[in-house]
Amino acid sequence: MTRPSPQTERLLDLFELLASRPDESLTLADIARSVGVNKATVHPMVVALAQRGWLLRHPRRHTYRLGPSLVAAGRVAARGHPVIDAARPVVREVAESTGMLCLALVAGAIPGAHDDLMIAEIGQPGLDAAAGAGADLLTSAYGGIRLGQRIPIQPPLASVCVAWTDDATIDRWLARLGADRPPDALARVAPGLAAVRDRGWALEVENRMRERLGSLAAELDEDQRNAAQAALLRRIIDDIGDRFDLGDALPATVDPAARYRASAVNAPVFDAEGAVVLVLCLLLTPAGHTGVPARTGAELLTLGDQVRAAADALTVATQGRRPHFAGSERV
Known part of the structure; x- marks a missing residue:
């Protein structure tokens, strides 16, 4: 049986959290608390995801929601x-x-x-x-x-x-x-x-x-x-x-x-x-x-x-x- 990857599990938990609350933007603290880790662990993940457009960060509120790159990925998945x-x-x-x-x-x-x-x-x-x-x-x-x-x-x-x-x-x-x-x-x-x-x-x-x-x-x-x-x-x-x-x-x-x-x-x-x-x-x-x-x-x-x-x-x-x-x- 394949070994689980804790880091991957956290990443997936993050996406599922944001997908379950489409009308909200969450702070880093909100995400860390919901995923069950500290902010220092979550911070590198959200930065990398925001850089790729998988997350969108509000410039003033410093909150996060799912980004436009996921829309493109979803369209590709539908065509496939x-x-x-x-x-x-x-x-x-x-x-x-x-x-x-x-x-x-x-x-x-x-x-x-x-x-x-x-x-x-x-x-x-x-x-x-x-x-x-x-x-x-x-x-x-x-x-x-x-x-x-x-x-x-x-x-x-x-x-x-x-x-x-x-x-x-x-x-x-x-x-x-x-x-x-x-x-x-x-x-x-x-x-x-x-x-x-x-x-x-x-x-x-x-x-x-x-x-x-x-x-x-x-x-x-x-x-x-x-x-x-x-x-x-x-x-x-x-x-x-x-x-x-x-x-x-x-x-x-x-x-x-x-x-x-x-x-x-x-x-x-x-x-x-x-x-x-x-x-x-x-x-x-x-x-x-x-x-x-x-x-x-x-x-x-x-x-x-x-x-x-x-x-x-x-x-x-x-x-x-x-x-x-x-x-x-x-x-």
Whole structure:
């Protein structure tokens, strides 16, 4: 594993601090205090960044904000990934039409680590396009979701990224479960992945049963007289996890009359070779809610088809193509 660089981490903390407060200019003392170091440590960094135009220093107030060189870098980044540029208005349209947060996710590899999905665009309902362009950090209501944030690809998350691949790729994806991987994991997810291909979108369902049972076991542990019951409950929890987690979290069918605690609907955008290049993710947890609300299958089917239509339109607009799937191979 690559060693972290404290100096680099401080530099990134500085940029994220200023990006999170776009309407403010901060003094050297403000920056040092927020980053958690003394002014002598921060001073050489801000001087070098100001010289390159990455920071802008006010001549009289001696405060700092992000500089024009970052604008140029951002334009270059957008040109280098045209599908993200094309996704921006789509993400905002989906957010407005559903009243929910919509994300555009792209693959983001780190040397020596598993690939992640990275947030490339954020659509927030009720946020106009002009304000949305500067909304790099959404705090409070959505738990600090921000551009560039990484999301580990842990099964069943990112099922839309592997549903059109072969069994070997799916098996490597399942290997990320580590010790929690059941021996028949591939067989368990196969129906769910087939459903993802048929629907063109994936439904991620929260597994709250283990969480509730775990809380109960913790309460029993607090009383020594219930130690045996707590131990038995923990064995039941493990058994539930072994038997139901993967299948429940990636349902093969969505019953319109049933209710699901679904956390997200995801749909893939494909490139010219038929590979997933971007994922549209609709977050189903409303602002201010701590839990995942139950929704009817009919509502989820409508939302899924809406996100898929947006993803399909992006595929066409960026000259991509949906792959044909035959057996266990993508063609």
